[in-house]
Amino acid sequence: MTQARFELTVGPVLFNWPAARLADFYARIADEAPVDRVVIGESVCSKREPFHADVTEAAIGRLERAGKKVVLASLTLVTLERERRAARAMVAPPGDEAGSREVDIDDLTLLGFVPPGGRFSIGPMVNVYGEATLGFLARHGARRICLPPELPFASVAILGRAAAEQGVGLELFAYGRMPLAISGRCYHARVHGLSKDSCQFVCEQDPDGLPVRTSDGTDFLAVNGVQTLSYKFANLVGDLDRLAGVGVTSLRLSPHTGDFIAVTHAFAAAAAGALSAQEALRRVREAQPQAEFTDGFLFGGYGAAPLSVA
Amino acid sequence: MTNRVSEHPSIPRFPRSGAAALGFAPLLPLNLAAGRLATSLARRHPALFERLGEQAGKNFVIDPTDMPFVFRLAPQPQAPRLRAERRGSAGAWDARIAGPLAALIGLVHGAYDGDALFFSRDLVIEGDTAAVLALRNAIDNEELDLVEEGLALFGPFAALAALPASRLATLVGGLAGVALTRRSGGSFA
Amino acid sequence: MTLELVCPAGTPAALRAAIDAGAHAVYCGFNDETNARNFPGLNFSRAEMADAIGYAHRHDAKVLVAINTFPRAGDFALWTRAVDDAAGMQADAVILADLGLLDHAARAHPSLRLHVSVQAAAANADAIGFYARSFGVRRVVLPRVLTVQEIAAINRDIAIETEVFIFGGLCVMAEGRCSLSSYACGNSPNMNGACSPASQVEYREEDGDLVSRLGGFAIHRVKAGAPAPYPTLCKGSFEAGAYRGHVFEDPVSLDAASLIPQLAAAGVTALKIEGRQRSRAYTQAVVRNFRRALDAHAAGRPIAAGELRALTEGQQTTAGAYSKTWR
Numbered sequence: 001m002t003q004a005r006f007e008l009t010v011g012p013v014l015f016n017w018p019a020a021r022l023a024d025f026y027a028r029i030a031d032e033a034p035v036d037r038v039v040i041g042e043s044v045c046s047k048r049e050p051f052h053a054d055v056t057e058a059a060i061g062r063l064e065r066a067g068k069k070v071v072l073a074s075l076t077l078v079t080l081e082r083e084r085r086a087a088r089a090m091v092a093p094p095g096d097e098a099g100s101r102e103v104d105i106d107d108l109t110l111l112g113f114v115p116p117g118g119r120f121s122i123g124p125m126v127n128v129y130g131e132a133t134l135g136f137l138a139r140h141g142a143r144r145i146c147l148p149p150e151l152p153f154a155s156v157a158i159l160g161r162a163a164a165e166q167g168v169g170l171e172l173f174a175y176g177r178m179p180l181a182i183s184g185r186c187y188h189a190r191v192h193g194l195s196k197d198s199c200q201f202v203c204e205q206d207p208d209g210l211p212v213r214t215s216d217g218t219d220f221l222a223v224n225g226v227q228t229l230s231y232k233f234a235n236l237v238g239d240l241d242r243l244a245g246v247g248v249t250s251l252r253l254s255p256h257t258g259d260f261i262a263v264t265h266a267f268a269a270a271a272a273g274a275l276s277a278q279e280a281l282r283r284v285r286e287a288q289p290q291a292e293f294t295d296g297f298l299f300g301g302y303g304a305a306p307l308s309v310a
Numbered sequence: 311m312t313n314r315v316s317e318h319p320s321i322p323r324f325p326r327s328g329a330a331a332l333g334f335a336p337l338l339p340l341n342l343a344a345g346r347l348a349t350s351l352a353r354r355h356p357a358l359f360e361r362l363g364e365q366a367g368k369n370f371v372i373d374p375t376d377m378p379f380v381f382r383l384a385p386q387p388q389a390p391r392l393r394a395e396r397r398g399s400a401g402a403w404d405a406r407i408a409g410p411l412a413a414l415i416g417l418v419h420g421a422y423d424g425d426a427l428f429f430s431r432d433l434v435i436e437g438d439t440a441a442v443l444a445l446r447n448a449i450d451n452e453e454l455d456l457v458e459e460g461l462a463l464f465g466p467f468a469a470l471a472a473l474p475a476s477r478l479a480t481l482v483g484g485l486a487g488v489a490l491t492r493r494s495g496g497s498f499a
Numbered sequence: 500m501t502l503e504l505v506c507p508a509g510t511p512a513a514l515r516a517a518i519d520a521g522a523h524a525v526y527c528g529f530n531d532e533t534n535a536r537n538f539p540g541l542n543f544s545r546a547e548m549a550d551a552i553g554y555a556h557r558h559d560a561k562v563l564v565a566i567n568t569f570p571r572a573g574d575f576a577l578w579t580r581a582v583d584d585a586a587g588m589q590a591d592a593v594i595l596a597d598l599g600l601l602d603h604a605a606r607a608h609p610s611l612r613l614h615v616s617v618q619a620a621a622a623n624a625d626a627i628g629f630y631a632r633s634f635g636v637r638r639v640v641l642p643r644v645l646t647v648q649e650i651a652a653i654n655r656d657i658a659i660e661t662e663v664f665i666f667g668g669l670c671v672m673a674e675g676r677c678s679l680s681s682y683a684c685g686n687s688p689n690m691n692g693a694c695s696p697a698s699q700v701e702y703r704e705e706d707g708d709l710v711s712r713l714g715g716f717a718i719h720r721v722k723a724g725a726p727a728p729y730p731t732l733c734k735g736s737f738e739a740g741a742y743r744g745h746v747f748e749d750p751v752s753l754d755a756a757s758l759i760p761q762l763a764a765a766g767v768t769a770l771k772i773e774g775r776q777r778s779r780a781y782t783q784a785v786v787r788n789f790r791r792a793l794d795a796h797a798a799g800r801p802i803a804a805g806e807l808r809a810l811t812e813g814q815q816t817t818a819g820a821y822s823k824t825w826r
Contacts, residue, residue, distance in 0.1 A: 079622050112629030129569035132599025150678040158572035181677035184644030185826045191742035196826040213738045214717040303682030361540050423781035429727050440539045440698035447540030450778045451510035
């Protein structure tokens, strides 16, 4: 029996999935996925929230009964009044009953609401580039920090040491289309000739995001409502030896269509050192045959660089 | 809500007849003057070369498209070189900046904005864009006046030459539509 | 109360031009990756910054030093030194984005005025309140994702000053929260202080079109003779599904001059002009025009329409997120 070198976190579903798909997805995560932690809830667009609030509530119970730690996702860009109210309610629930769940903070708005001694994790859209910011967040109660996807390996290595000293977990965005930008403008609405306020939820048509190609037909990015993602999927499953050596403690796997459960199994086996990098990569490719993979931000000098491992 | 706004005012071109006449002129005197100008610039404006940083090692071709020759600039701080060449003569370059003489001089004098000239395509840039940007920014900071720089070549006799030179600049500038001195320079927008 | 006009300066000459043209304050940065306009040939050496601050103070203008990139792991000292030097030179404020650096500045220089950079994307009263409480910041530069109504609501809820962009380049993404540039070419505004940097941009003639490429990705393509294609990624022309065109934003720049009265009524303290990478000629012309507009507004006179049109040089302009339809 080998010891797992990393914890596995399932990130929030970034896309506008119909309630039935979401319910099915979390049922399978609860029953079949060898993961430690599940971040659940809407992080991209508050307009989507009412449609899956019930499903999320039910899924939380099911995940916890299955022994997964549940962390609540929060919005990446908080501007509206009702978004601010919701953010406040998440971090300090009324009555503040013991055992209130940990929140994944992806916008500093929520940081100001954290009560003394409160626990939270930091999502990939909060700017943690250096050890001073990491230390600041650790002192304010961060338990785990998922680094921005654009950091190079050299920075991750330095932050790994700092995280160990501060006693916080260090997480990397290890699988899925990477969140690259957030905007006040909805691109899904824009390309469909709609306004954001009457968007007809067209983002639902693209369960993995809408690919954006250059004028000469090269796949480049993907839009997901107000969010812009990479076209390529991050895939660090072949890099785990290097990452374990520098203090990375957990891996965030971002949900996609395809055989996501198989992806979690491949990562779990690789995290335990039970699979070679090549074999782990082969299994992830098999689970998501359409995807192009990259670890370019870490090892290739730019985010869209080809995978550094064969 | 978007509005289409006015185009950049057109840049004057050097008269064809004048350019044709210059086409037969020997380059040697122009080269001597250019060389001396480069040496004098390095002495009078060391900050210009410092500001270029690592881009100072690059080779620039500055191409006044309405003239029959181009300039080649190698702005190393210790030994800057500037020489005139026939257009199309062989020789590698890192960056090429091309546009009407008036636009190029207007850039040096701070009468025009480089970005604006670029987007209106009055200025064409090829090759190493970072080098061009560095050169543009370094020159913009120096508040150069080409007549003053020309006069500086006369050393102690600069004062004597100043009045006729500025008259000549105004006269030639008026004929060619080119702001040859910063003080009488064109105004932006 | 007169609105404060905050103007860009990429070089000492541009700083003097801006002040001579009527800038109340000028923002600028050191010539390294500590500031978000880290372009070749641009920005201020330590000696130039000290001189510039002296020039500004002799002319009753302020200098705000932008140290608004995110310190690289292992190199924090490069950024703290920039803050310490700006404080030592009597800069009127430093403009910061990074939590760790704000923390350093607040502890090491309690009397130094701190502004939250637009790169921090503090987009609501709660986030702004957090910066105010944690670091004692005095002003926040608002991200360009807010409507005028939202700005007014923020100002009702916070105790510190707000500064908003009024003219110049326009980010379509929440600033400081965008890695598109580094995805394509490795350099990012947050890490390197440059979006779509010139060194990674290539212009090439292809089949009669002029194509701009960033890190090899075709960003924009125009017919010969059309205005040159924009090198910035988010204003490129792409395909998404059946849509062909500017998926993110048209190649526009911001011109909210007509909204000066509304922004003043919304409680804004300062108006910011973008463009540290532009020439001193541009700086001088834009500043002069905006100072005239602000003086007219302060005196209760109408702001002459279209006065600033010529400055956008053939590009399209937009009021951006200030009007809600932009979203």
